[in-house]
Amino acid sequence: MPEQLVFAMEVFLNGLMAGVLYALVALGFVLIFKASGIFNYAQGVMALFSAMTLVGIMKGQVPFAHVINVIFGTDVHYFGWTVPALLAIILTVAVMVLFAWAVQKYIFSHLVGQEPIILFMATIGLAYFLEGVGDLMWNSEIKKLDVGLPQGINEAIDNYTFNIFDYGFFIDNLDIVATLIAALLVGGLVIFSQYSKEGRAMRAVADDHQAALSVGVSLNFIWIMVWSVAGFVALVAGIMWGTKSGVQFSLSLIALKALPVLMLGGFTSIPGAIVGGLIIGVGEKLFEFAIGPMVGGATENWFAYVLALIFLVFRPQGLFGEKIIERV
């Protein structure tokens, strides 16, 4: 087999893995957009905030320590205990549910019926707010996140492919775990939305607010639930990316990676997010591999967008988006 083709296969596989991570972030967007028509720009900051909270709880950091120290002249930083990862994750989920409740009660219940662009802006405001709160609460250092996920090259795949192609493929263990978790998450979400009472209510709301309301579905509850689930998805994405690079500000920028995925897959489709993520992941990696060296590299940031843009010209609602029917 020619060497370039083997390399391309390796790039392809890694693109798939990266795509799963993008899809994970995109999933959070889709959930909220589907249920409430809100394009939640704060999803990236939510990932950052939840990961920071997780680390903070695990290390027993005192929230707002810096502010407390400045105001009261004290010198507190840590409670002096550590919390096991699993318990900390549960506590973080609780924080995200609380956050969802607050967002619904104080922001979006006042904005019901507004135009989509206004709702979008509100989430940008929310992103700023959360960014400031997150840094004040847990400080802006880079935090090492270790919840016991494996990392590094997968030996088995390396050896196996080496025997076949004479070149061992590099697949990161973390990516494999991420893929598994993402698959579980999507499976769980599908089961939840298809078979549970709340899930059905959620789909009813997504279909038609008014009709759902008239058959007795509590919109408020559904929206809080959707934001909580999105918060949980953000936490999972935060853990994956945070393990890789440490928990720090840049985590909030992963939202930008998810936007082309959304365009491609359609804003309202969960399978769309997954497929879109895979296409973007593979597409940008293969492009960087094949064309990148000719144009000087670092093409990944814009290529995803251009790919999605070209795609949209032919299918304006994305792969799995609802068909846009316009009437006068």
Next chain:
Amino acid sequence: MKIKLTTMALTALMAAGPAMADLVFPSLSYRTGPFAAGGIPFADGYADYFTLLNERDGGIGGVPAKLIECETAYNTEKGVECYESTKDEGALIYQPLSTGITYQLIPKATADGIPIHSMGYGRTSAKNGKVFSHVFNYPVNYWDGASVGINHFKKQAGGSLEGKKITLLHFNGAYGKEPIPTLEALSAQEGFSLNTIAIDYPGQEQKSQWLQIRRERPDYVLFWGWGVMNQVAVQEASNIRFPMENFMGIWWSGAELDVLPAGDGANGYKALQFHNVGSDFPIFDDIKQYVTDAGKAAGAGDQIGTVLYNRGVYAAFLAAEAAKAAQAANGTKEITAAMMRDSMEALTIDEAKMAAAGLPGFGPEFQVSCENHGGGGMAAVAQWDATAKTWSLISDFEASDSGIIEPLIMADSKAFADENGIAERCN
């Protein structure tokens, strides 16, 4: 429209003249934004050194140093606002701590007659004092860094880089592209083949780049990164089992926080430094005694001895030494920015001065002159020990290959001089 009127009313309020009593050192720091983690220790070190001088010696030559901190968030517009809001307070020197802000301040500060010291960043060709009268980048610049790094690899390879493959992995922006001309010239001279791989901001995702490195198997990798890029690069290098001792970062990619998240995998990673690392210097005892224990530390006090904190201390030390020299040369304690500039141009840092300040062997010895605003271009290589969690210098401060760098500096500064119609000085 009404806002304009309010603005004017405020203008009248703010126009009151500043007091000139203290020696003013503005600190354009960034404690927020994408690079906060790197900006905080530097700002703390810078502030703590001046606090120490004030607490222990009563200032510089008896005049208290006044530090005005202004948050830039690494954002060029905020940097401009910071500059304008502090320059009328009698600012003696600006250390913008961002290449973008440095570029903006070069014309502004030159026109206002305030010196800029961009230590290990900023415009490399500012080394040519004939063109850049108010800009200093001693003791070292990026092109020196590239050259010292290559020299280190050369030694490591047993004296010759003939036929070796070296990859430059760099931030896709002004800062990351700086070393490319130097490396190209060096590649022609030393006979190694050079490949450059760019990473776009922010650099959270570097799989493509590292897969490429894994395929091409370069002998050595030089790395110009900043922010999250650093942590991810070190992590990915350890993931693909790249031999860490062949992987070297510039000084902005070589702090504790860059390697700690990768754990043991980062062991052996190298980085260039232009000052010493660790907390084993007398000054840190003084800082503990007079600053931290007195509750006057700028930060949490846990950063002492880290690479970036030390760099902040070093920057403050160089500024304070120049101020001291200016006081001595002019026979007055209340120096101005113009005196500061003259004194920076005649600055000599030797072992005696460093030892007197409690920093023996902390940085290279160097001299600044009218033609040479960049010092000796000496840098050392540090290596990370993941078990002990410490950096340590594994080489002396070594000079760069000035035969390669000088012509490049002359060419770039000449282009700037031509574009802006600047006549050469020092003739």
Next chain:
Amino acid sequence: MFYREAGDFKTSYTDDNQTFPIKFDRYRYYVVLTVAFGIIPFLINDYWANAFLLPFLIYSIAAIGLNILTGYCGQVSLGTGGFMAVGAYACYKLMTAFPDVNIFFHVIAAGGITAIVCTAFGLPSLRIKGFYLAVATLAAQFFLVWLFNKVSWFYNYSASGQINAPERTVFGVPVTGANTEAWATYLFCLVFLAISAIIARNLTRGMQGRKWMAIRDMDIAAEIIGVNPLRAKLSAFAVSGFFIGISGALFFAVYLGAAEAGDSFGIQKSFLVLFMIIIGGLGSIFGSFAGAAFLVLLPVALKLVGVDFLGWPTDIVAHIQLIIVGALIIIFLIAEPHGIAQLWRVAKEKLRLWPFPH
């Protein structure tokens, strides 16, 4: 009391259609112009020019540009930063290639070049709508920034990739470069802003503006009544690009003096300008001014209060600043989704009736 149309008789249609039909408004407008052109230049200093006035003037131009596209024509764009970069780099290339031509024309030409680029990126808007379009314009943002970073022709092959504005003069007074006076840069930008605002105002209340608004309100319906969507949308992109290009050129040449695509024209810029028009008011020229003023003044005001008066550490203030800006955006959207312009309209309406509201 003063603010009413009583006694202000109109004898022609032209009179009736003027921008400020109420006498008091007209006088206020002349007073503002006099103050802006005749008084502020004498009071201004470096700090006020560089910290408030220049960014306010330049962002106002950008906001007017984006408001035409988003507020009047309904095409949400997140590519503003990239288009400003086009203006900046075009201006730089022109300044260095034709040093003898007056900078004034370079800025105009930079606007023209941006208009062309912007129109090209506007083509997909014929197919793609709503949020899909917003995200699609991000492609322009990322691609343009990457391009300016990669192709060294754009920055004249300098080693660092930064562009520097050389000194250029208008009537012998330097407006770019190192030796500028605050009043000169201020007046230079003010002239551009005044011209832009007048052009924009007259475009938007004429036939072109009505076409745009028809497209915004419902493009299919507009098409049926005879508005050509291709022309209307692309003309909005072109006009918007022209203003945004001018603001980008001024931003680089006059305000910053040095720039780098990724640093100065990143995605944050796109969001910032979008904030401005939403807080100021979509579909309102005054809203563009108000939004720009609000978002330029607020952070600096908060910094002054927090750091200089209260003496808090800069990082806490910066974080609180984020929180307050975020919260204010949300509060604004909840209290008045149509922005400051709407508040202003309501206030004017109240004033008309005051002190006899019945």
